[in-house]
Amino acid sequence: MRLRIEQRQEPSAQMRIAAPVIATALTFLAGSVLFAALGYDPLATLHAFFVAPINSINGLSEWLLKASPLILIACGLAVGFRANIWNIGAEGQLIIGAIAACGVGLFYPNPESPLLIPLMFLAGAGAGMAWAAIPAFLRARMNTNEILVTLMLTYIATLLLSFLVHGPWRDPAGFNYPQTALLPAAAMFEPFDYSYRLNPSIFITAVAVVIMWLFTDRSFLGYKMSVSGAAPLAARYAGFRESSAVWTGLLAGGAAAGIAGMAEVAGPLGQLSPQISPGYGFAAIIVAFIGRLNAFGIVLGGLLMSLLFLGGETVQMTLGLPAALTRIFQGILLFFLLAADFFIYYRLRLPEHA
Amino acid sequence: MIPRLELRSITKSYPGTVANDAVSLSILPGEIHAVLGENGAGKSTLMKIIYGAAQADSGEIYCDGRRIEAHNPAISRSLGIEMVYQHFALFESVSVVENIALAVKGTFDLGRLATEIEALSARYGMPIDPHRRVHDLSVGERQRVEIVRCLLQSPKLLILDEPTSVLTPQAVVKLFGTLRQLASEGCSIVYISHKLDEVQELCDTATVLRNGKVTGTAKPKESTSLELARMMVGSQLPEMHVSPSAPSAKPLLEVRGLSAPARDKYGTELTDVSLEVHGGEIVGLAGVSGNGQAELIALLSGERTHPRAETILIGGRPSGHLSAGERRKLGMAFVPEERLGRGAVPPHALWENAVLTAHRAGLVRNALVDRRRAGDFARRVIERFKVKANGPQASAQSLSGGNLQKFIVGRELTLEPKILLVSQPTWGVDVGAAAFIRQTLVDLSRAGAAVLVVSEELDELFEICDRLLVISNGRVSPPLIRKQTNREEIGLLMTRVGHGETRRTEVALED
Numbered sequence: 094m095r096l097r098i099e100q101r102q103e104p105s106a107q108m109r110i111a112a113p114v115i116a117t118a119l120t121f122l123a124g125s126v127l128f129a130a131l132g133y134d135p136l137a138t139l140h141a142f143f144v145a146p147i148n149s150i151n152g153l154s155e156w157l158l159k160a161s162p163l164i165l166i167a168c169g170l171a172v173g174f175r176a177n178i179w180n181i182g183a184e185g186q187l188i189i190g191a192i193a194a195c196g197v198g199l200f201y202p203n204p205e206s207p208l209l210i211p212l213m214f215l216a217g218a219g220a221g222m223a224w225a226a227i228p229a230f231l232r233a234r235m236n237t238n239e240i241l242v243t244l245m246l247t248y249i250a251t252l253l254l255s256f257l258v259h260g261p262w263r264d265p266a267g268f269n270y271p272q273t274a275l276l277p278a279a280a281m282f283e284p285f286d287y288s289y290r291l292n293p294s295i296f297i298t299a300v301a302v303v304i305m306w307l308f309t310d311r312s313f314l315g316y317k318m319s320v321s322g323a324a325p326l327a328a329r330y331a332g333f334r335e336s337s338a339v340w341t342g343l344l345a346g347g348a349a350a351g352i353a354g355m356a357e358v359a360g361p362l363g364q365l366s367p368q369i370s371p372g373y374g375f376a377a378i379i380v381a382f383i384g385r386l387n388a389f390g391i392v393l394g395g396l397l398m399s400l401l402f403l404g405g406e407t408v409q410m411t412l413g414l415p416a417a418l419t420r421i422f423q424g425i426l427l428f429f430l431l432a433a434d435f436f437i438y439y440r441l442r443l444p445e446h447a
Numbered sequence: 448m449i450p451r452l453e454l455r456s457i458t459k460s461y462p463g464t465v466a467n468d469a470v471s472l473s474i475l476p477g478e479i480h481a482v483l484g485e486n487g488a489g490k491s492t493l494m495k496i497i498y499g500a501a502q503a504d505s506g507e508i509y510c511d512g513r514r515i516e517a518h519n520p521a522i523s524r525s526l527g528i529e530m531v532y533q534h535f536a537l538f539e540s541v542s543v544v545e546n547i548a549l550a551v552k553g554t555f556d557l558g559r560l561a562t563e564i565e566a567l568s569a570r571y572g573m574p575i576d577p578h579r580r581v582h583d584l585s586v587g588e589r590q591r592v593e594i595v596r597c598l599l600q601s602p603k604l605l606i607l608d609e610p611t612s613v614l615t616p617q618a619v620v621k622l623f624g625t626l627r628q629l630a631s632e633g634c635s636i637v638y639i640s641h642k643l644d645e646v647q648e649l650c651d652t653a654t655v656l657r658n659g660k661v662t663g664t665a666k667p668k669e670s671t672s673l674e675l676a677r678m679m680v681g682s683q684l685p686e687m688h689v690s691p692s693a694p695s696a697k698p699l700l701e702v703r704g705l706s707a708p709a710r711d712k713y714g715t716e717l718t719d720v721s722l723e724v725h726g727g728e729i730v731g732l733a734g735v736s737g738n739g740q741a742e743l744i745a746l747l748s749g750e751r752t753h754p755r756a757e758t759i760l761i762g763g764r765p766s767g768h769l770s771a772g773e774r775r776k777l778g779m780a781f782v783p784e785e786r787l788g789r790g791a792v793p794p795h796a797l798w799e800n801a802v803l804t805a806h807r808a809g810l811v812r813n814a815l816v817d818r819r820r821a822g823d824f825a826r827r828v829i830e831r832f833k834v835k836a837n838g839p840q841a842s843a844q845s846l847s848g849g850n851l852q853k854f855i856v857g858r859e860l861t862l863e864p865k866i867l868l869v870s871q872p873t874w875g876v877d878v879g880a881a882a883f884i885r886q887t888l889v890d891l892s893r894a895g896a897a898v899l900v901v902s903e904e905l906d907e908l909f910e911i912c913d914r915l916l917v918i919s920n921g922r923v924s925p926p927l928i929r930k931q932t933n934r935e936e937i938g939l940l941m942t943r944v945g946h947g948e949t950r951r952t953e954v955a956l957e958d
C-alpha cells in the first residue's frame with residue numbers, strides 16, 4: 094500500500110485548528126517514550142516541564158517576563174517575513190538597542206530625570222533600526238543578501254558589547270567584573286511588586302501586538318508588503334517599490350528588537366554584561382513561524398517558547414535531566430508543530446483499490 | 448471500435464460550484480474532439496480530471512476500454528496521455544530543454560534532446576531556443592514549449608487546453624497540420640478553444656458544456672459558428688459597434704526614439720522605437736511574440752524605467768524615469784499578459800486583488816485598506832463583466848482562466864484610465880465575453896482615452912483598432928491606417944523581419 098500526498102483544493106479550516114492539538118499530543122507521546130526509555134518517569138517529567146514552572150506567582154511572572162521580548166521581536170520580524178525579507182539578526186539589533194539604552198541611562202546628566210525611560214526607549218528603538226538599516230541599505234542599493242548581512246552584524250554587535258563592558262564602560266567599582274555600573278532607579282522600570290521581576294514593559298509588547306495586527310491586517314503598507322511576498326511581479330506591476338518593502342521589513346524588526354533590548358536592561362538586567370540575551374533574537378524567528386506570522390498566533394507562540402525555556406530549566410534542576418535531553422524535547426515539539434502545518438495544505442490519500 | 452477515452456458520469460464540485468456535473472463523453476482513436484463552453488463551464492476541470500491532475504468526486508474514466516483507477520499525471524504519461532495546460536506548468540528557473548527532459552521518459556542526454564527540440568520545433572513552425580530559461584519567455588513562447596513538449600512524446604491522447612490563445616496565425620496553421628497528421632496516425636485529440644473558426648476547421652465532433660453539464664454535441668464542420676456560439680452561450684451574441692474615431696489633437700502617449708538594451712542575453716533589444724497614441728483612438732501593436740513586445744510594454748508601464756525621461760511622454764510630460772505607480776497617477780492603467788502572479792496575486796481574494804491597482808480609487812483611507820469599499824469595487828467588476836466567481840472572497844487562483852482575465856480587464860477598465868495599455872485583452876475569454884471586452888475598449892477610447900493593444904490575434908486588432916503598428920526584432924513600423932491595410936500586409940511585416948527568430952537562435956548556438 095502506498096500513500097499519496099495531495100495538495101488540498103483549499104487550506105483546511107479544521108486542520109488549522111487541529112494541527113497544534115495533534116502536534117502537542119504527538120509531542121507528549123514521543124516525549125514520554127523518550128523519557129521512559131532513559132529511565133525518567135514520563136508523567137513527572139512532563140509535569141515538571143509544563144506545570145511546575147508556572148505553578149506559582151513567581152513562575153507566572155517569569156513566564157510573562159521571558160515571553161514578552163520573544164513576542165515583541167517576533168511581531169517586528171513577522172512584518173518582514175511576510176514580504177520575504179529575512180532578517181535573522183534580531184539578536185544583534187537587540188544588543189545594539191540595549192547598549193544605546195544603557196548608554197543613555199548611564200550618561201544622561203540628570204540621573205533622576207523622569208525623561209530617562211522615554212529617552213532610553215527612543216535610543217533603543219533608534220539604535221535597533223539603525224543597525225537594521227545597514228542590511229536594508231545594502232539590499233535596496235546593492236542587492237546584497239540580507240540573511241548574511243543581518244547575521245554577520247550580530248557577531249559585530251556581540252563583540253562591540255564585549256568591548257564596551259570589558260573596556261570603556263566597565264564599572265570602576267565593579268571588582269573588575271566585565272559589566273557596567275547599575276542603572277539609576279529612574280532609568281529602570283519599576284516592577285509591579287518587588288518580590289517578582291515582571292514590570293510594565295509588557296505593556297509595550299501588548300501595544301506592539303495590536304500595532305502589528307493593525308499593520309499586517311488593515312494597513313495599506315502591510316497590504317503592499319504581503320503582495321511583495323506572495324507575488325513580486327504583481328508588486329512591480331502595481332508600482333509598489335521593492336525597496337520600500339525592504340526598508341519597512343527590516344526597520345520594523347530592528348525597532349522591535351532594539352526596544353526589547355532596552356526593556357531587558359531597564360528591566361531584569363539593570364546593567365550590561367557580555368551575555369545579555371539567552372538568544373531571544375533567534376528564538377523569536379521560531380516564534381514568528383509557530384505563530385504563522387500572525388499577531389495572535391505570535392502571542393501563543395511566545396508563551397509556548399517561554400514555557401519551554403522555563404520548563405527546560407526546571408527539569409534540569411528538579412529531576413536532573415541532562416541539558417541535551419531538554420533540548421531534544423524542545424526540538425521535538427517545534428518539529429511537530431511546524432510539520433503539522435503541512436496537513437493544512439496537503440493531505441495523504443490511500444489510492445482506492447479495485 | 449473501442450473508444451480511446453470514455454468518461455462516465457464525472458462529477459466534481461468545488462466550494463460554491465459544481466464544476467462538472469455527471470459529464471459523459473467518448474472519443475475514438477484518431478478523433479479530434481472539441482470541448483466547448485463559456486468561461487467557467489468546467490472545461491479545464493474536466494481536462495485535469497482526465498489527465499489525473501485533479502480527482503473527480505465520482506465517475507469513471509476508461510482508456511482503451513480499461514478503467515483507470517487511482518489516477519495521476521504519471522499514470523497518464525505511461526498510458527500515452529499528454530496535456531497542454533491552460534496555465535502553463537513549466538519550471539521557471541530552469542531552461543526549456545531541462546523542463547522537457549523532466550517530462551520525457553528515459554534519456555537525460557540534454558545535448559541530444561536540445562537538438563531534437565530545435566529540429567522538431569522548427570518543423571512545426573514554433574521555433575524555440577532550448578537553452579533559454581523559461582523565466583525569460585513570453586507567454587506565446589511558453590505556449591510553444593508546452594506544445595513541443597507534448598508532441599515529442601508521440602502521444603496516444605493529446606489534450607490541448609486553449610493551445611492557440613497566444614500563437615500567431617502562421618503557427619496555428621502549422622499546428623493544425625501537425626495535429627491532423629497525428630490524428631491520421633491514430634492519436635486522439637481533445638481540443639479546447641474559444642475560437643470557433645478553429646474548431647470548425649479542425650474538429651470532427653464537439654461536446655458543449657454549460658455550468659458543468661453536457662448540454663449538447665455537435666459536428667462543428669457541419670454547423671455554423673453562430674449555431675455553435677448559441678449552444679455555448681445559450682443566448683444571442685452582442686454585436687460590435689465601432690463608431691469612427693475622433694483623435695485628440697495631441698497624443699496622450701508618445702514614444703520618441705526609444706532604444707533599450709535587452710533584459711537579458713536572450714531578450715530583444717529595442718531600437719529607435721517611436722509611436723503615438725492619441726486620445727479617442729485604439730492603436731494595435733501586432734507582432735510575433737518575443738520580438739520586443741515584453742520589453743516595450745514593461746518600459747511603457749513603468750515596470751522598467753528608462754534613464755532618458757523624454758523618450759516616453761505621458762500627456763506631454765517626460766515620463767521615462769517614472770515608476771509604474773507614478774505613471775498610474777498620471778492616469779495610466781495596464782493589463783499584462785500574465786494574469787496569475789503579475790496581473791493578480793494568486794492566493795489573494797478578489798477584493799484584495801482589487802486593491803492592487805484600484806487603491807487610488809478610494810479603497811484606501813487614512814493609510815488603511817477599506818475592506819468594505821474594496822469588496823464593493825470587486826463586486827461591481829464581477830457584476831459588470833459577468834465574472835463567474837464565488838464572490839469577492841474567492842481567491843484569484845480559484846477562478847477559471849477566462850474569468851480571471853475578465854476580472855483583471857474589468858478592474859483596469861473600471862478605473863476609467865486616460866491611457867490604457869492592454870496585452871492580449873481577450874486571451875482565453877469566451878466569444879460572448881470577448882465581444883463585450885472589445886466593445887468596452889472601443890467605448891473607452893471613444894470617450895477620449897488612448898488605448899494601446901498588444902496582440903498576436905490579427906482578427907481582433909482589425910476589429911477594434913484605428914491604426915496598426917507592427918513590431919519585429921525590436922523595431923516598430925510606421926503606423927498603418929487599418930482601413931488602408933490588410934492582413935496580408937501586416938502578416939508580411941510581421942514575418943519579413945521574422946529573422947528576429949533565427950537571429951536569436953544563432954546567438955544561442957554561438958554561446
Ligand SMILES: Nc1ncnc2c1ncn2[C@@H]1O[C@H](COP(=O)(O)OP(=O)(O)OP(=O)(O)O)[C@@H](O)[C@H]1O
Pocket residue numbers: 102461462464465466484485486487488489490491492493533835836837844845846847848849850875877
Ligand atoms: N481550485 C478551485 N477552487 C474553487 N473553484 C474552482 C477551482 N478550480 C475551478 N473552480 C471553479 O470551477 C468552475 C469551472 O472552472 P474551469 O477552470 O473548469 O472552467 P473553464 O471551462 O476551463 O473556463 P475558461 O474558459 O475560463 O478556462 C469555475 O466556476 C471555477 O471558479
Ligand SMILES: [Mg+2]
Pocket residue numbers: 490491492533608847848849
Ligand atoms: Mg479553462
